[in-house]
Amino acid sequence: DAGVIQSPRHEVTEMGQEVTLRCKPISGHNSLFWYRQTMMRGLELLIYFNNNVPIDDSGMPEDRFSAKMPNASFSTLKIQPSEPRDSAVYFCASSLQGRNTEAFFGQGTRLTVV
């Protein structure tokens, strides 16, 4: 298995632009997590899906952030409009039955908003 696949690996965009991050979980995994990592705040959970349904989105910072999981093999995290403080590395992770002790992380998308 190729593991969790995220795209793009790097994204540089101007403030105010829409940004879409993509994730393909490991085949057969039914739980998906989006995290954000910054030097100041470390790794923080943004949203958790189980069987394509958002279960916990309390970590989404504000309405500018939205996430979807239209099917079991694809998820997106969208920021509109983007701001410089959104600059971070965004990780997607997946697991079976939501077991956080067995979550596999993707390689992340490094987002820079200028």
Add this chain to the structure above:
Amino acid sequence: QKEVEQDPGPLSVPEGAIVSLNCTYSNSAFQYFMWYRQYSRKGPELLMYTYSSGNKEDGRFTAQVDKSSKYISLFIRDSQPSDSATYLCAMSVSDRGSTLGRLYFGRGTQLTVWP
């Protein structure tokens, strides 16, 4: 105060040294304790996890949990240059993804093992 506190280091040791990494936490409901290793520009990968208190050993790695002190440790014996990475602790109330299963991460400790 953050739920989980971890000294970011950096920590630099010679090859063969014993490394001790630590985290403290404030939520007494935490039951699952994890250690992740993150190489530069990569995603975190799970090293070990323990449930409740006690020790767990896996090769050169030993994880310890002291719930009475709200303190967890990861020991690396005979450290190698390939162990150079950032080590993050994480913990949760439940091992199932849900509000209770939310993972709370430390900020990570950057470790360098020099030959």
